[in-house]
Amino acid sequence: MMRTRPLKVALLGCGVVGTEVARIMTTHADDLAARIGAPLELAGIAVRRPGKVRDGIDPGLVTTDATALVKRGDIDVVIEVIGGIEPARTLITTAFEHGASVVSANKALLAEDGTTLYDAAGRGGRDLYFEAAVAGAIPLVRPLRESLAGDRVDRVLGIVNGTTNFILDRMDTAGSGYSEALDEATALGYAEADPTADVEGFDAAAKAAILAGIAFHTRVRLDDVHREGITEVTSADLASAKRMGCTVKLLAICERAADGRSVTARVHPAMIPLSHPLASVREAYNAVFVEAEAAGQLMFYGPGAGGAPTASAVLGDLVAVCRNRLAGATGPGESAYTRLPVSPMGDVVTRYHISLDVADKPGVLAQVATVFAEHGVSIDTVRQKGKDGEASLVVVTHRAHDAALSGTVEALRGLDTVRGVASIMRVEGE
Ligand SMILES: NC(=O)C1=CN([C@@H]2O[C@H](COP(=O)(O)OP(=O)(O)OC[C@H]3O[C@@H](n4cnc5c(N)ncnc54)[C@H](O)[C@@H]3O)[C@@H](O)[C@H]2O)C=CC1
Numbered sequence: 001m002m003r004t005r006p007l008k009v010a011l012l013g014c015g016v017v018g019t020e021v022a023r024i025m026t027t028h029a030d031d032l033a034a035r036i037g038a039p040l041e042l043a044g045i046a047v048r049r050p051g052k053v054r055d056g057i058d059p060g061l062v063t064t065d066a067t068a069l070v071k072r073g074d075i076d077v078v079i080e081v082i083g084g085i086e087p088a089r090t091l092i093t094t095a096f097e098h099g100a101s102v103v104s105a106n107k108a109l110l111a112e113d114g115t116t117l118y119d120a121a122g123r124g125g126r127d128l129y130f131e132a133a134v135a136g137a138i139p140l141v142r143p144l145r146e147s148l149a150g151d152r153v154d155r156v157l158g159i160v161n162g163t164t165n166f167i168l169d170r171m172d173t174a175g176s177g178y179s180e181a182l183d184e185a186t187a188l189g190y191a192e193a194d195p196t197a198d199v200e201g202f203d204a205a206a207k208a209a210i211l212a213g214i215a216f217h218t219r220v221r222l223d224d225v226h227r228e229g230i231t232e233v234t235s236a237d238l239a240s241a242k243r244m245g246c247t248v249k250l251l252a253i254c255e256r257a258a259d260g261r262s263v264t265a266r267v268h269p270a271m272i273p274l275s276h277p278l279a280s281v282r283e284a285y286n287a288v289f290v291e292a293e294a295a296g297q298l299m300f301y302g303p304g305a306g307g308a309p310t311a312s313a314v315l316g317d318l319v320a321v322c323r324n325r326l327a328g329a330t331g332p333g334e335s336a337y338t339r340l341p342v343s344p345m346g347d348v349v350t351r352y353h354i355s356l357d358v359a360d361k362p363g364v365l366a367q368v369a370t371v372f373a374e375h376g377v378s379i380d381t382v383r384q385k386g387k388d389g390e391a392s393l394v395v396v397t398h399r400a401h402d403a404a405l406s407g408t409v410e411a412l413r414g415l416d417t418v419r420g421v422a423s424i425m426r427v428e429g430e
């Protein structure tokens with residue numbers, strides 16, 4: 001039965017995502033009411049620039065005082081799409097103190113200080129939902145928190161940043177320059193307010209921290225995640241990957257150790273074979289594999305960024321928390337009971353593709369091979385091309401500890417016959 005008294009919603013932030021949230025709330029008001037069992041009322045919209053013309057937004061709802069809005073006391077759900085750490089954190093905790101549930105898209109804050117938010121939600125007896133924070137429109141957070149709550153997840157691996165995937169795709173398939181592709185991603189609403197967060201891997205690392213935490217029922221913070229962005233990936237790397245039948249993707253990889261006693265979380269560019277499903281993830285799409293003991297391998301795929309796709313995830317959460325409120329219930333809170341430690345990157349087992357510029361003379365190959373052997377790293381393939389007394393040597397290793405691999409590269413740099421290390425990239429997905 002439909003309740004006539006509306007549920008009041010406060011929207012914090014009216015940028016790329018907030019605008020789409022407001023639009024869908026208005027255009028789909030009847031459907032949303034029917035699905036929830038009560039109408040929604042957009043009770044206020046906190047913005048930073050009140051004078052800006054916003055199509056379809058009632059100027060009477062706009063305020064610059066976000067704090068007063070969340071303190072009103074009659075707000076049922078606060079949607080936070082401002083981004084950043086402060087004032088978002090204080091606004092969210094204040095919202096819980098004043099009886100609201102919260103839907104947020106803020107991965108940076110959840111990865112930095114999710115515990116504070118969960119604790120505030122718990123104290124207030126309210127919901128904290130954040131499907132939009134990881135992989136945009138793709139249902140991934142709720143499947144991990146709810147559908148897979150009865151299974152044991154061992155690995156989460158995928159592409160979780162739309163902007164960097166868009167840039168790498170454009171560089172690889174359209175020959176675009178890095179800056180040109182980044183500008184395009186920004187214009188399409190994919191990039192963060194400061195795109196450094198995307199290209200330096202902070203955004204993907206925040207998502208990896210959130211995914212590892214909910215997948216392994218532990219706490220993983222942004223600082224626990226090994227992070228490398230795409231700023232050093234060159235067209236030469238992409239061309240070299242192509243020659244090997246691979247492409248380059250920025251991957252987030254969260255793994256439970258084989259003995260089950262620790263976890264690792266990392267974000268870095270990696271070569272993956274063109275035959276791997278992740279290789280065909282184009283533009284700002286995301287794709288994530290989840291490997292669980294009983295379920296086996298699951299793949300989640302879809303739009304990972306952009307106003308409307310992200311708003312879809314926000315609206316889904318809004319419906320869920322509104323239903324909970326009407327039922328007098330709450331959804332899942334933080335589940336971090338395993339308290340598994342996060343191991344350093346050196347413990348990760350992976351493969352390297354190393355491209356070296358070396359002197360083209362007898363014994364160099366043997367010298368290079370000795371360095372690998374001394375570090376306990378086994379070589380899979382070697383390709384050499386010589387020209388004018390210089391040669392380029394491409395070595396692909398078998399799986400080894402990352403610490404041994406980086407020790408090998410360090411030692412190679414110290415050889416007189418090695419003129420330079422042109423590129424080092426991990427190889428995944430084989
Ligand atoms: N754009 C995307 O594709 C996705 C974004 N997100 C997340 O959604 C959130 C919002 O992202 P976008 O909409 O893209 O950013 P945006 O920069 O377009 O929008 C944020 C808005 O918040 C406003 N704002 C900042 N401080 C404020 C304050 N104190 N009070 C009121 N308004 C304030 C800004 O003026 C801006 O209009 C971020 O946490 C972002 O990481 C998540 C998934 C995808």
Ligand SMILES: N[C@@H](CC=O)C(=O)O
Pocket residue numbers: 133134135136160161162163164190191192198203304305306
């Ligand atoms: N900037 C992010 C937006 C979605 O989370 C991205 O590019 O993926």
Ligand code: NA
Pocket residue numbers: 131132133134135136137138139140141313
């Ligand atoms: Na999502």
